[in-house]
Amino acid sequence: MELSNYVKELNTQKEIFEDVYLYAKDNHVPIIDADALNAVKQYIKIKGVKRILEIGTAIGYSAMHFASVSEEIKLTTIEKDPYSYELAKSNIENSPYNDRIELILGDAKEVELGNKRFDFLFIDASKGNNQFFFDKYKEYLTDDALIIVDNIFIRGLIVEDEVANKNKRKLRDKVRTFNQTMKDSEYSTSFLNIGDGLLVIY
Numbered sequence: 146m147e148l149s150n151y152v153k154e155l156n157t158q159k160e161i162f163e164d165v166y167l168y169a170k171d172n173h174v175p176i177i178d179a180d181a182l183n184a185v186k187q188y189i190k191i192k193g194v195k196r197i198l199e200i201g202t203a204i205g206y207s208a209m210h211f212a213s214v215s216e217e218i219k220l221t222t223i224e225k226d227p228y229s230y231e232l233a234k235s236n237i238e239n240s241p242y243n244d245r246i247e248l249i250l251g252d253a254k255e256v257e258l259g260n261k262r263f264d265f266l267f268i269d270a271s272k273g274n275n276q277f278f279f280d281k282y283k284e285y286l287t288d289d290a291l292i293i294v295d296n297i298f299i300r301g302l303i304v305e306d307e308v309a310n311k312n313k314r315k316l317r318d319k320v321r322t323f324n325q326t327m328k329d330s331e332y333s334t335s336f337l338n339i340g341d342g343l344l345v346i347y
């Protein structure tokens with residue numbers, strides 16, 4: 146067994162939302178990898194997070210997992226695709242977390258959240274917009290908030306040098322620039338080789 150598979154297996158917990166997970170797999174809905182999910186939940190737990198903002202709901206899978214960490218957690222999540230939003234709504238309504246998860250249908254580039262404040266931001270939407278989402282939503286964070294960005298390796302594309310497809314090349318360059326900008330910033334960062342890559346920013 147490869148070391149990476151060994152670690153992945155150790156970092157994968159028993160699925161608690163089997164139906165939602167299987168729906169995502171069967172219908173090619175991109176959801177967070179199991180080992181990355183475990184790591185993010187661990188950060189939420191250790192930090193005692195109470196108010197989570199998620200950019201990119203899909204069908205509510207990660208939102209429900211994050212809400213399951215503690216009864217004290219309230220979560221706001223933004224999704225722009227109406228079909229995914231409806232599925233997320235139904236999944237969340239059928240979960241024990243309906244009163245703690247607020248779902249917003251809209252483009253996260255445009256949504257305004259008023260005077261809401263969060264101590265944890267999870268960025269998991271269109272990967273080329275990571276910098277935009279970071280800049281926009283850091284305004285809604287408490288001073289000691291933690292930010293995690295998923296898929297910073299874009300399934301390996303990030304280290305490919307010869308990329309024929311123009312759009313893919315553009316995406317790779319945008320994510321590379323974002324990762325480097327964060328590394329060079331005043332923030333404390335760690336780039337984790339878990340799942341499809343997690344960037345933890347403090």
Ligand SMILES: C[S@@+](CC[C@H](N)C(=O)[O-])C[C@H]1O[C@@H](n2cnc3c(N)ncnc32)[C@H](O)[C@@H]1O
Pocket residue numbers: 175176177200201202203204205206207208223224225226229251252253254269270271
């Ligand atoms: C990787 S999926 C989210 C997966 C989810 N966080 C999970 O792990 O269960 C990304 C989602 O972000 C949504 N999305 C992409 N761009 C967006 C935007 N500008 N505003 C809101 N949602 C967006 C997509 O429609 C898609 O459902």
